[in-house]
Amino acid sequence: MIEERFKSILIWIGYVFMVVFCLMPFLYMMLISVSSSPDFLTKLDNIEFTFKNYYSVLTSKSLHFIDYLRNSIIVSGVSAFFCVIIAGLGAYSITRLALPGKMLILFFVLAVSMFPQISLIGYLFKFMSTLGWINTYHALIFPYIAWILPLSLWILVSYFAQIPKDLDKAALIDGCTRWQILRKVIFPVAAPGIFSVSLLAFIFAFNEFMFALMLTIDYHSRTIPVGIALFQGLHGEIPWGNIMAGATIAVIPVVLLTIIFQRNIMQGLTRGAIKG
């Protein structure tokens, strides 16, 4: 079968291209992070392997790398946690309770998710300044929760809608309150969905840039994307080795989460986008 052969050759070319295209920048990042000088491509015969970039990023207090990473993990973790609970309550109300105007709320929330961030930030900055919240964790956590809620709501609605309503009725007859049903019946049954949403919410918060750029000032609350974006050398020359070592450490959490939970992330994203 010439046709089948041709097709499989095409697939293999695409296969190789896809792997190289997606992974090469990562490999390059890791290579630079362990070489003594960023210009190693021009002197391939003379490569010097070193861990000093990692050492200086992890130990040098003045770089504040560890502070940025800690801020990022706290802010993203707290945002994801509250986001799942609030979206879960909302999704329960939409799929299970006699809420009027459900479709209107869903489409309103969908429209909100497409607002450009820049059309919020000017006012948000003033708002946070008035409250005196600039350069604090909560200045990021509150907008992050709001910003990630639309997607979370849509995904959870699509999961909750698949759970048979008889479960609720049985629990109601047994004397459970709605809150107990949500906590003891719906959340456990929709656990894969809850998990997908938590992961996505964490990744979105972890990757957010513009709010963090405007609403933080220094290492007390600055997150890792902003920290790395604004990372400059002390003496003019950009310290690429340090930046790439920092970037490698910074992406380890999301890369691990992505590789391990690839299926959940795909499912979550698909439900969020296609069902809309």
Add this chain to the structure above:
Amino acid sequence: MGYRTFSELKESYAFILPLIIFILTFILLPVLGTFINSFFRDISFLQRKFIMFENYKQLFNDSGFWEAIRFTILFIVVSVPLEIILGLIFALILNQAIPFRGFLRACVLLPWAIPSAISGRLWELIYNYNYGLANFLCIKLGISTGPINWLGSSLGAFFGVVIADVWKTTPFVTIILLAGLSAIPMDLHLQAKVDGANFLQRFYKVTMPLLKPVLIVALLFRTIDALRIFDLVYVLTHGGPGGVTTSLSLYSYKYFLAGDFGYGSAVSVMLFVIAFTLSLIYIKLGRFAELGT
């Protein structure tokens, strides 16, 4: 839906209330505030003053604003089709019975999963004139005879941003299209095969028509997202050289940074109006796949 008792109604409101409060306070209120601010002269250390449409009038004569519009549109027109085509190819491959499929899907997801500010920094190094990976490959593969001035020339910077963005967002398109592909029943392909259609014919006559709704969703989603591009240009080019890669978001941000909240708001209101119009179209088209049922 049955009858509604008052307590049921109260309960349903109570459950949705936190969500509504968060979205109203931290999204809708700021958008409204920005909109109101755009009618003011609101510069740090100066008296705030209501000036009606002055900011908008100034906008129409501002060449920087039009340049930002031009870049944003060009960026969408070039990068989104590339992402859709590449995403379609990736999705077609991932939908085949190939070895290490789970691992490959994870690989494809990776560029999407990392912060775009960090990938911006990574691409900044890749585009380095003297020792970056891009020039190394271009010369080794014979694409170019000498090093390309990626971030220092207007054409180089434009395509630099486009390539970095394609790398970052093709995974998203791939995921959406893969979901669309796996929903196409295998029987249709087998039937077409029995009828003597080769794989290209099967792609055009079977796959494409069935995939069209999903393609439109991906296209609109990407367009709205590309419209708001900020992180990548902020980190990779700072909008340069000479402002040629300044997107609308970045243009507005630069005014906020300088303390001119009135004018910056006017710029972002314009962006908001464009994005909102597009998202209404999206929502209208999106109704083909009614929620969860």
